[in-house]
Amino acid sequence: MERPSLVVGLMSGTSLDGMDAALVRLAGPTRAELLAFATRAYSEDERNWLLGAMASEGASSLARLNVQIAEWAAEAVQLVLDTGSIRADQLACIAFPGHTIWHQPPLVSWQLGEPAVLAERFGVRVVSNFRARDVAAGGQGAPLVPLADVLLFASAERRRVLLNVGGMANLTFVPKSGGEDGAFAFDTGPGMAVIDAVARLLDPSRPFDVDGMLARAGKVDEKVLATLLADSYFTANPPKSTGRERFGDDYSVWLYERVPGPNGVATAVALTVRTIASAIRQWTPTAEEVVISGGGAHHPVVFEQLAQTLRPIPLRRFDELFFDGDAKEAVAFGLLGYLTLHGQPGNLPAATGARGARVLGSITPP
Numbered sequence: 001m002e003r004p005s006l007v008v009g010l011m012s013g014t015s016l017d018g019m020d021a022a023l024v025r026l027a028g029p030t031r032a033e034l035l036a037f038a039t040r041a042y043s044e045d046e047r048n049w050l051l052g053a054m055a056s057e058g059a060s061s062l063a064r065l066n067v068q069i070a071e072w073a074a075e076a077v078q079l080v081l082d083t084g085s086i087r088a089d090q091l092a093c094i095a096f097p098g099h100t101i102w103h104q105p106p107l108v109s110w111q112l113g114e115p116a117v118l119a120e121r122f123g124v125r126v127v128s129n130f131r132a133r134d135v136a137a138g139g140q141g142a143p144l145v146p147l148a149d150v151l152l153f154a155s156a157e158r159r160r161v162l163l164n165v166g167g168m169a170n171l172t173f174v175p176k177s178g179g180e181d182g183a184f185a186f187d188t189g190p191g192m193a194v195i196d197a198v199a200r201l202l203d204p205s206r207p208f209d210v211d212g213m214l215a216r217a218g219k220v221d222e223k224v225l226a227t228l229l230a231d232s233y234f235t236a237n238p239p240k241s242t243g244r245e246r247f248g249d250d251y252s253v254w255l256y257e258r259v260p261g262p263n264g265v266a267t268a269v270a271l272t273v274r275t276i277a278s279a280i281r282q283w284t285p286t287a288e289e290v291v292i293s294g295g296g297a298h299h300p301v302v303f304e305q306l307a308q309t310l311r312p313i314p315l316r317r318f319d320e321l322f323f324d325g326d327a328k329e330a331v332a333f334g335l336l337g338y339l340t341l342h343g344q345p346g347n348l349p350a351a352t353g354a355r356g357a358r359v360l361g362s363i364t365p366p
Contacts (some may be wrong), residue, residue, distance in 0.1 A: 004343075005092035006035075008077050009334025012069065012099040012113075014167025014193055014244055015295055016050055018042045019072045021080035022330035026338045030151050036084030037327035040076035044207075053112070062101070064111065069099050070117035077122060088122040093363075095337025096128045097144075103243040107338055109141035115364040126364040127337035133361070134347045139354030142241040146172040146185035146351040147339075148332035155323060158288035161280060162318075164329065165296025167193035168242055169276050172351070173284045181322040185351035186238035188279040189231075190247040192295040193267040195302070197252035202261060202340055209265055212301035218266030221259040228255065228271050238283065239353035269301055293318035293325035336360060 004027040011020040018041035042050070053065050073096055081088060098113030115128035131141030149162040149172035154276060162172040169191035170319040175182040192208070199209040209215055256264045281288060290313055296302045297317050307315040318325035336346040345357035 005338060006086060006090055007093050007095060007334040007338055008042040008080060008091060009095045009330040009332065009337065010073050010076060010097065011330040011333055012073075012097075013329065015196070016042060016047045016167070017295075019075035019076040020327065020330040022327045022334055023080045023086060023309065024334040026335065029335065029339060029342075032148075032152050032331055032335055034323040034327055034331055035086070036080050037324050037330070038076060038079035038083050039326070040072055040079055042072075046072070050099065053250065054248070066112045067114050067117060069113040070096075070115065072337045073113060074118055074121045076316065077118065083280060088124055090134060091122070091124045093127050093341055094118050095124040095333045095361075097130050097333050098125050098128060100131075100243060103142065103241065103245060104140070104333055105135055105140040105241060106138060109135050115362070119364045119366055120312040123366045125341070127340045127361045127366055128364065130333070130336055130346065130360045131361045133358045134170030134352050134354045136140045136356050137354040137356065139349070139352035140239055140241040141352065143170045143185050143187060144171070144336060144347060144360070145170070145329055145332040146183065147180075148335045149185070150174050150180055150183045152331075152335065153291070154176065155289070159284075159286050161284050161287045161290045162291050163276065163280075163292045164294045165272070165276070165292060166294040166329070167191055167244065168247065169294075169296065171276070171279065171284070173214050175286065176288075180275060180350070183348060183350060184238065186279075186283075187239045187241045189234055189275040190243060190268075190272055192272070192299065192302075193244060193249055194252050194255065195265060195272060195299070197249055198256050198264045198268045201252065202265065208293070208295070209299065212299050214262045214265040215269045215299075215301040218264065218295065220270045221263055221267045224255065224258050225267050225274075227272055228267075229274065232313060233316075234275055234278070239351060241352075269299075269305065272296070273302060273305045273309055276306060277333065280310065280313070286312055289313065290315045291318050291321060292316070293328045297325055
């Protein structure tokens with residue numbers, strides 16, 4: 001029997017909350033146990049640095065940020081090792097996807113974060129640069145979590161949609177038989193990024209719409225919402241992926257200028273809920289259950305409206321079935337790093353549109 005491997009999976013997502021780290025024990029590619037989870041939160045200055053980089057700052061800033069992201073990742077790794085009482089030399093690898101600065105498939109998906117910093121700091125193999133090979137094979141380079149959804153979170157009893165509502169929202173349809181046949185995934189559009197940005201425009205002291213209070217106080221502007229829903233992205237066929245390049249700060253400012261105050265937050269929530277629900281109805285009509293993770297699972301108005309809109313399909317929180325849903329994507333990259341070490345493909349071509357299955361990532365030796 002194969003000896004279980006310990007890996008640390010990292011994730012810095014479009015929500016810009018911080019660097020997540022998951023300590024995972026993998027007993028083969030279909031069994032993952034979350035041992036510890038930690039987040040190294042980003043400060044407001046750090047968040048603004050990332051946002052500035054996405055707005056095409058100069059090469060000097062990007063070069064320094066490339067190293068700084070790895071330093072933040074190193075702090076997250078140390079946090080999760082301390083939390084899990086594990087030494088670095090017990091790890092098989094650190095899986096480090098970096099932070100996506102520009103996502104424009106099929107041309108490029110660009111992540112910053114120097115893996116050599118982690119390899120030097122911890123004396124451990126680092127698997128990084130996961131998206132480039134998929135893009136080179138004609139894929140979107142995203143979403144990459146779907147293979148983990150298939151291998152780790154399938155149900156033998158029902159056809160399941162794994163829905164992640166982070167900065168962007170993406171879903172994976174997993175047939176109840178499990179396995180990759182019939183599984184597919186794509187980004188539905190904005191998740192929490194627009195909601196959070198509009199909330200900050202209303203009240204800069206708020207990092208996001210705490211407890212959904214702003215959304216509850218507002219009323220949806222149906223006219224502006226109809227304009228937003230007319231975006232061609234929502235009617236495009238999968239495979240497809242998106243990011244802040246399309247649904248970022250400029251987009252949020254446009255919305256807020258037309259619908260200021262809490263009404264703008266309510267309209268942003270409606271945009272997220274309706275595009276997710278529409279995608280599920282159109283592309284996964286046989287789904288029997290939707291399992292939600294990410295920031296949207298914590299926003300009470302997003303969760304309530306989505307549950308109501310999806311009825312009679314039940315909406316369940318990932319935490320109820322598995323482990324802390326905030327750790328899900330970091331766990332998934334831990335699995336992808338493990339697959340890379342074993343020479344196994346990490347993409348799901350039905351999700352990314354790549355020409356075939358590919359071993360992902362580059363390995364930096366210790």
